[in-house]
Structure formats: C-alpha cells, structure tokens
Amino acid sequence: DEDGRELVSAQKFEVAESQTPMLTLASKHVNTTAGDLETENAYLWGYRTAVPRVNADKAVLAYNVRNDGGLCYANALLASFAFNSSTPDGVFSSQSKRVKLSGNGAVTTLTFTLPLADYEDLRSLSCDLTLYDSSESTEIMDLDVSEIEIPEVKYYIVDNSNRYWVQRGSTLIFYIAGAPVGVHHIQVSGNSLTVQGGPGCVALMSEMPRKVGIYNLQGQCVKHVAVEAGQQQNISLPSGIYVVEGKKVIVY
The missing domain is CATH 2.60.40.3080 (Immunoglobulin-like)
Known part of the structure; x- marks a missing residue:
C-alpha cells in the first residue's frame, strides 16, 4: 500500500463436495461344487430341499461390490439362518466387518467364512449381506442388484417338485457337507x-x-x-x- 506494507493477495479455494457412493452387487459366490446337490439331508424352513453342497470343512462366501460413486466406508453384516429337519424356523447368527469401498468403478471383495464346526448338525444355510453406514447405525445403504448379472435361482422341495425356494439378491443358499473322503465310480x-x-x-x-x-x-x-x-x-x-x-x- 502507500505506506509500504505488503498485502497478501486474495486466493480462491474451491471445496469439492464428497461424491455419493453408488453401490452394486456385481457378483456373489460360495465354494459349492458345480452340479452337486444335497437331496437327503438339506432342509429349509421345514422342507427337505435340493441345494448345492459345499464339499469342504467350511463355507467361503465372496461378495463383489462395485462402487460407481465416491469412496465410502460401510459395516458389512452377513446374517445367516441355519436349518435341519427339526428347526423349521432356523437358528440365527451373524458376523460383521468394517470395510472400505473405493469409488470410480472399483470392485471390492467382501469375504466371510463359516466353519462346519460352528454349525454341528445345522448344515443347511441361507445367508444374506446387508451394508450399514456405520456399526452403530441401523440405516441400510443402497445396494443395487442387477437381475442380469445375478439371476434368480430356484431350489426345489424334494417331496414336491412343483414347489421351490427362490434365491435372489444377496442371498446364498447351500449345505455344508464337509470334506469328501474320496471319489469312487461306485x-x-x-x-x-x-x-x-x-x-x-x-x-x-x-x-x-x-x-x-x-x-x-x-x-x-x-x-x-x-x-x-x-x-x-x-x-x-x-x-x-x-x-x-x-x-x-x-x-x-
């Protein structure tokens, strides 16, 4: 200025708004053996049902979540109902984890492990994934599911082939059979x-x-x-x- 003092030039700062996450369930998988169905011991809601077998000592579930929006964090909760012939309502259990979901089209794999030892004779399971915005919140985050990428699957009731359960969305249905002893022609x-x-x-x-x-x-x-x-x-x-x-x- 006229008195010789140095003035700081004004600078313009832009604050970018955080981008809203856009979450899609791109795929889901459990380590069942392709084409191998349990038809004798698997029960769902009181009905013997032909469902895929996990021929291992644990079930490993993987959900691939794509985020086409901005980075976010979520509390991923896997809810499970376990059944046998005498538990038509199922036995509930859950596990959760805090996850980072990178944005701009990135795909994050969420993995959950269900050991056979934790379920004893309750080996028929129906599991669902839900995302919450925090571990304390009950607000569910939107998770879109494409019927083209994840088509519905029918699992038929053994004693009535005209009736079936439908696996849709994030649901995975399976039977944990345990590790096979061996493979035989007979x-x-x-x-x-x-x-x-x-x-x-x-x-x-x-x-x-x-x-x-x-x-x-x-x-x-x-x-x-x-x-x-x-x-x-x-x-x-x-x-x-x-x-x-x-x-x-x-x-x-």
Missing part, C-alpha cells in the same frame, strides 16, 4: 445304498427296502424308485448327470 452312501452310473441307466442296490429319488442338476426329481432289498435295479434314463443321495452319477 458311490456308497451311509445308509447302505449302492449307486452306479452306466450306459442308459443308473444301477441301484440296497441292503434294505427303501425309496430313492433321482434328481437332475436343477434339483427336480426325475424318478422316484422303490428299491427291493438285495436286488440290483437298473433305472433307464437319458444320457446326462444325475444326483442320487447327494452323489453325482453319469448316464452315457
């Missing part, structure tokens, strides 16, 4: 039933009279057979992969 179940695939048929033999369901890979019953004790029965079927007592057999 499958022997724990209740003395021998099953063998072959040319044009499935061969069944049991130590006691019983009824056996044969299922396709979609969980629908294609044949229900009364098996005589000690007599091999050859069940004619088109070529394909079938599930009997939770075991896959090939007809060629």
Whole structure:
C-alpha cells in the first residue's frame, strides 16, 4: 500500500463436495461344487430341499461390490439362518466387518467364512449381506442388484417338485457337507445304498427296502424308485448327470 506494507493477495479455494457412493452387487459366490446337490439331508424352513453342497470343512462366501460413486466406508453384516429337519424356523447368527469401498468403478471383495464346526448338525444355510453406514447405525445403504448379472435361482422341495425356494439378491443358499473322503465310480452312501452310473441307466442296490429319488442338476426329481432289498435295479434314463443321495452319477 502507500505506506509500504505488503498485502497478501486474495486466493480462491474451491471445496469439492464428497461424491455419493453408488453401490452394486456385481457378483456373489460360495465354494459349492458345480452340479452337486444335497437331496437327503438339506432342509429349509421345514422342507427337505435340493441345494448345492459345499464339499469342504467350511463355507467361503465372496461378495463383489462395485462402487460407481465416491469412496465410502460401510459395516458389512452377513446374517445367516441355519436349518435341519427339526428347526423349521432356523437358528440365527451373524458376523460383521468394517470395510472400505473405493469409488470410480472399483470392485471390492467382501469375504466371510463359516466353519462346519460352528454349525454341528445345522448344515443347511441361507445367508444374506446387508451394508450399514456405520456399526452403530441401523440405516441400510443402497445396494443395487442387477437381475442380469445375478439371476434368480430356484431350489426345489424334494417331496414336491412343483414347489421351490427362490434365491435372489444377496442371498446364498447351500449345505455344508464337509470334506469328501474320496471319489469312487461306485458311490456308497451311509445308509447302505449302492449307486452306479452306466450306459442308459443308473444301477441301484440296497441292503434294505427303501425309496430313492433321482434328481437332475436343477434339483427336480426325475424318478422316484422303490428299491427291493438285495436286488440290483437298473433305472433307464437319458444320457446326462444325475444326483442320487447327494452323489453325482453319469448316464452315457
């Protein structure tokens, strides 16, 4: 100024508003064996249901969340209902973790582990993912689900193939069978039933009279057979992969 003092020049500062997160469930996965269904021991809400098997000592669930908006943090909660034949309402449990969801189209994988030892005989599970804006808040964050990226899946009730449960959104349904002992061409179940695939048929033999369901890979019953004790029965079927007592057999 005219007195010789130095003046600080004015500077303009712009404060950018934080971008709103835009979250989409891009994919979901659990470590089931493709085409392997549990048809004897899996129950959902009181009904025996053909569901995918986890042939391991733990289920590992992975959710891929895409954020097309700004960076955010969330409390990711996995809610689980575990069932067996005598618990139609299921037994509830949950686990949660604080997660960072980077923005601008980044995909973050959220992983949850459910050990078989934690569930004992409650091995049929239905799990759902929910995102909250904090661990103290009950405000649910929007998580879009594309039916194209994640189509609905039907799991059929064993004793009524016209009825089914629908897996949609973040839900994952499965049965934790435990680690397999081995792989055999002839499958022997724990209740003395021998099953063998072959040319044009499935061969069944049991130590006691019983009824056996044969299922396709979609969980629908294609044949229900009364098996005589000690007599091999050859069940004619088109070529394909079938599930009997939770075991896959090939007809060629």
